Amino acid sequence: MPKVGMEPIRKEALVRATIVEIGRTGSLDVTVSQIAKRAGMSSALAHHYFGSKEQIFLAAMRHILSLYGAEVRGALVMADGPRDRLRAILRASFAALNFRREVISAWLNFYVLAQTVPEAKRLLRIYQNRLHANLVHDLRKLIGVRAEEVAQGLAAMIDGVYIREALKDSAPDGIAATAMALDYLTLQLETRA
Amino acid sequence: MPKVGMEPIRKEALVRATIVEIGRTGSLDVTVSQIAKRAGMSSALAHHYFGSKEQIFLAAMRHILSLYGAEVRGALVMADGPRDRLRAILRASFAALNFRREVISAWLNFYVLAQTVPEAKRLLRIYQNRLHANLVHDLRKLIGVRAEEVAQGLAAMIDGVYIREALKDSAPDGIAATAMALDYLTLQLETRA
Amino acid sequence: MPKVGMEPIRKEALVRATIVEIGRTGSLDVTVSQIAKRAGMSSALAHHYFGSKEQIFLAAMRHILSLYGAEVRGALVMADGPRDRLRAILRASFAALNFRREVISAWLNFYVLAQTVPEAKRLLRIYQNRLHANLVHDLRKLIGVRAEEVAQGLAAMIDGVYIREALKDSAPDGIAATAMALDYLTLQLETRA
Amino acid sequence: MPKVGMEPIRKEALVRATIVEIGRTGSLDVTVSQIAKRAGMSSALAHHYFGSKEQIFLAAMRHILSLYGAEVRGALVMADGPRDRLRAILRASFAALNFRREVISAWLNFYVLAQTVPEAKRLLRIYQNRLHANLVHDLRKLIGVRAEEVAQGLAAMIDGVYIREALKDSAPDGIAATAMALDYLTLQLETRA
DNA sequence: AATGAATGAGGATTCATTCAT
DNA sequence: GATGAATGAATCCTCATTCAT
Numbered sequence: 001m002p003k004v005g006m007e008p009i010r011k012e013a014l015v016r017a018t019i020v021e022i023g024r025t026g027s028l029d030v031t032v033s034q035i036a037k038r039a040g041m042s043s044a045l046a047h048h049y050f051g052s053k054e055q056i057f058l059a060a061m062r063h064i065l066s067l068y069g070a071e072v073r074g075a076l077v078m079a080d081g082p083r084d085r086l087r088a089i090l091r092a093s094f095a096a097l098n099f100r101r102e103v104i105s106a107w108l109n110f111y112v113l114a115q116t117v118p119e120a121k122r123l124l125r126i127y128q129n130r131l132h133a134n135l136v137h138d139l140r141k142l143i144g145v146r147a148e149e150v151a152q153g154l155a156a157m158i159d160g161v162y163i164r165e166a167l168k169d170s171a172p173d174g175i176a177a178t179a180m181a182l183d184y185l186t187l188q189l190e191t192r193a
Numbered sequence: 194m195p196k197v198g199m200e201p202i203r204k205e206a207l208v209r210a211t212i213v214e215i216g217r218t219g220s221l222d223v224t225v226s227q228i229a230k231r232a233g234m235s236s237a238l239a240h241h242y243f244g245s246k247e248q249i250f251l252a253a254m255r256h257i258l259s260l261y262g263a264e265v266r267g268a269l270v271m272a273d274g275p276r277d278r279l280r281a282i283l284r285a286s287f288a289a290l291n292f293r294r295e296v297i298s299a300w301l302n303f304y305v306l307a308q309t310v311p312e313a314k315r316l317l318r319i320y321q322n323r324l325h326a327n328l329v330h331d332l333r334k335l336i337g338v339r340a341e342e343v344a345q346g347l348a349a350m351i352d353g354v355y356i357r358e359a360l361k362d363s364a365p366d367g368i369a370a371t372a373m374a375l376d377y378l379t380l381q382l383e384t385r386a
Numbered sequence: 387m388p389k390v391g392m393e394p395i396r397k398e399a400l401v402r403a404t405i406v407e408i409g410r411t412g413s414l415d416v417t418v419s420q421i422a423k424r425a426g427m428s429s430a431l432a433h434h435y436f437g438s439k440e441q442i443f444l445a446a447m448r449h450i451l452s453l454y455g456a457e458v459r460g461a462l463v464m465a466d467g468p469r470d471r472l473r474a475i476l477r478a479s480f481a482a483l484n485f486r487r488e489v490i491s492a493w494l495n496f497y498v499l500a501q502t503v504p505e506a507k508r509l510l511r512i513y514q515n516r517l518h519a520n521l522v523h524d525l526r527k528l529i530g531v532r533a534e535e536v537a538q539g540l541a542a543m544i545d546g547v548y549i550r551e552a553l554k555d556s557a558p559d560g561i562a563a564t565a566m567a568l569d570y571l572t573l574q575l576e577t578r579a
Numbered sequence: 580m581p582k583v584g585m586e587p588i589r590k591e592a593l594v595r596a597t598i599v600e601i602g603r604t605g606s607l608d609v610t611v612s613q614i615a616k617r618a619g620m621s622s623a624l625a626h627h628y629f630g631s632k633e634q635i636f637l638a639a640m641r642h643i644l645s646l647y648g649a650e651v652r653g654a655l656v657m658a659d660g661p662r663d664r665l666r667a668i669l670r671a672s673f674a675a676l677n678f679r680r681e682v683i684s685a686w687l688n689f690y691v692l693a694q695t696v697p698e699a700k701r702l703l704r705i706y707q708n709r710l711h712a713n714l715v716h717d718l719r720k721l722i723g724v725r726a727e728e729v730a731q732g733l734a735a736m737i738d739g740v741y742i743r744e745a746l747k748d749s750a751p752d753g754i755a756a757t758a759m760a761l762d763y764l765t766l767q768l769e770t771r772a
Numbered sequence: 773a774a775t776g777a778a779t780g781a782g783g784a785t786t787c788a789t790t791c792a793t
Numbered sequence: 794g795a796t797g798a799a800t801g802a803a804t805c806c807t808c809a810t811t812c813a814t
Contacts, residue, residue, distance in 0.1 A: 003792055003798055010798090026308020027221075031783060042800045047785060105308060111356055112305055115219025115298060124360055153350065153373050160353025163304055167317055180346050187380045199773065224808060235775045240810065392794065412694025414606075417787060428796045433789065491694060497742055498691055501605020501684060510746055539759050543732065546739025549690055553703055566732050573766045582777055582813055589777090610804060621779050626806060 010049050013039040018060040023102025028109050058119055061110050065127050071095050082138035090181040093158050094174040104165050142189055150188045157181055203242055206232040211253040216295025221302050251312055254303050258320050264288050275331035283374040286351050287367035297358050335382055343381045350374055397435055399425040404446040409488025414495050444505055447496050451513050457481050468524035476567045479544050480560040490551050528575055536574045543567055589628050592618040597639040602681025607688050637698055640689050644706050650674050661717035669760045672737050673753035683744050721768055729767045736760050
């Protein structure tokens with residue numbers, strides 16, 4: 001019997017390495033060799049498991065999106081009531097696991113990837129739709145018809161904070177980011193409710 | 194007779210072509226040949242004028258940033274009072290000239306470029322600082338110490354709207370974008386003033 | 387219980403698969419993995435049994451040559467007299483078993499292989515020599531000294547018909563091919579005898 | 580003004596080098612680098628002029644086919660009457676320019692290429708059709724309805740002689756080859772006319 | 773000023789082959 | 794016997810950049 005069961009291990013290592021490398025260089029101009037090397041294997045093996053560089057990138061995207069999704073779901077479990085749930089979503093968006101240098105850089109680059117690769121666009125849209133649905137779901141109970149536009153505003157603010165973070169030299173500050181989004185939310189609820 | 198004074202003409206053609214090509218492909222993976230071809234000249238000439246691909250990109254950035262700067266300055270000239278000036282800045286941000294498909298795509302990609310190329314980062318920071326200074330200048334008169342954070346929020350929202358636009362299939366909607374930012378501003382002024 | 391006696395079974399499966407794959411792609415650019423997959427095993431096992439890709443190809447050649455040899459011998463058994471024997475050889479050359487798409491393509495490619503691999507050249511020469519000997523053996527009885535050149539002509543015609551078949555879209559027509567060769571033979575015998 | 584007019588020179592050098600390399604290795608497993616090196620340039624330049632390896636091969640085919648065509652046309656110019664013309668075609672087929680080691684090897688490999696590359700198949704078919712048309716044209720005047728099958732036989736013999744030449748160690752013998760084909764022709768004409 | 777010519781460096785991908793289990 | 798794991802070595806192709814004219 002052969003050595004077996006390496007596939008998931010290798011794939012995960014490659015996905016992590018991809019995110020690290022994209023974060024490190026700040027761009028998608030990362031070679032498969034670099035990724036493979038950081039993941040501790042040959043580039044040939046990386047191709048063996050993923051078939052192409054594009055698939056590696058997409059797997060990395062899925063990983064990041066699922067991390068984010070898990071964070072949000074986890075936060076919602078413990079939230080009580082629409083107001084609390086909305087706060088939970090915003091907090092999760094800037095939680096330490098997602099709001100890291102490399103992950104932020106990866107997000108930015110995935111937006112670029114989505115311009116070229118349809119599957120990347122699809123994945124990013126799923127994220128956007130899910131976030132929007134979550135926000136609207138709770139906002140509706142609080143501000144009715146204005147839920148839609150406020151959800152758009154919140155989403156824009158979240159993405160905007162992310163992209164601006166990519167320019168800063170200092171470490172990402174999730175607390176401040178959360179505060180800013182919460183402030184916008186509070187304002188809307190107080191005034192329009 | 195040698196052609197004289199071609200330099201600025203050639204350079205501008207290349208800058209325009211660069212923005213178009215980045216917008217078309219949605220990435221910085223644009224070859225100098227593509228750019229040069231679209232600008233109606235050989236790639237050798239492009240190098241002759243700019244020295245390197247990086248310089249071409251930077252010139253394109255400067256162009257876009259100066260377009261934006263001009264739009265804002267133009268809007269401010271006709272504005273009267275801090276409230277009106279703030280509105281003018283937001284309107285200028287989503288004015289038809291800046292809020293075009295290609296330009297939006299270029300912005301997104303310049304954020305990526307800034308991760309790698311120091312000069313690109315510097316240029317983008319100048320834009321951010323100027324915007325921030327403009328916003329704070331007028332906000333301070335209206336909401337005092339809270340000016341800083343509201344300026345951050347507005348800037349994040351502007352960038353967020355831009356980046357999200359890159360994912361949409363429909364044409365950019367400057368009116369809706371402006372409305373969203375104005376709404377945020379109004380809310381802040383009404384509540385915190 | 388260890389599986390015993392698998393070797394000949396595996397080897398034959400690989401040989402058949404090799405011919406099929408060469409026929410399918412029409413070239414020697416066939417990967418060991420493709421061959422192994424079609425033969426229902428891993429490429430590692432293919433190497434285990436044959437040692438190298440080259441050996442797999444050579445085994446396939448031997449197989450095809452022995453198929454041809456068997457066909458000819460079978461035909462000769464039932465032939466009576468030199469004239470009849472010559473006709474039998476020609477008929478066997480275009481018999482259904484040999485004159486199939488894949489086998490024809492394999493022949494063509496084995497001629498190419500023989501340019502590079504000495505053993506392949508040796509095998510092909512054995513085929514040529516045997517055919518020549520067979521033809522001359524009987525021709526001598528009929529046309530004496532002219533046997534040599536007529537044997538050359540017949541052999542060339544056979545190979546020519548094969549190679550030209552590789553270009554056709556329609557299925558190989560053994561009947562027509564046989565008729566053409568027989569016609570040449572008859573002509574020689576009638577005129578020169 | 581730039582250095583100019585190199586394209587045809589480079590292209591021809593590459594075509595020649597391709598034929599030499601295919602002849603030398605006896606297969607299509609020739610790298611673009613090998614070809615380019617022999618042609619005295621970088622592989623990048625080879626790609627610049629031809630776009631792809633496949634196009635280089637096709638150009639080499641066209642070259643060989645046009646050489647052959649020219650040889651035949653040249654021979655026909657001086658031929659008088661159908662019998663003479665047929666002899667001229669056969670002689671041209673084995674004339675020194677075509678019946679060289681490398682060219683023979685190239686022919687063999689082009690038959691292989693035609694299995695995979697449609698354009699190669701098309702080119703080879705053009706050659707076959709032209710040869711067939713030429714032969715039939717003159718045969719018809721001499722043997723009427725039997726022209727078709729005799730043309731097939733002659734064509735098969737020509738190709739067969741070529742392919743068998745690829746196996747020999749000694750230098751190609753155009754005289755003997757021509758004699759063999761002429762003999763077949765003569766026989767047909769004498770008997771069936 | 774302008775460009776065709778030319779290349780070095782690099783990158784994605786493939787594949788025969790080996791190895792550990 | 795059998796195979797998943799793993800890689801080194803190629804190979805095609807691209808591209809920024811330089812140069813001669």
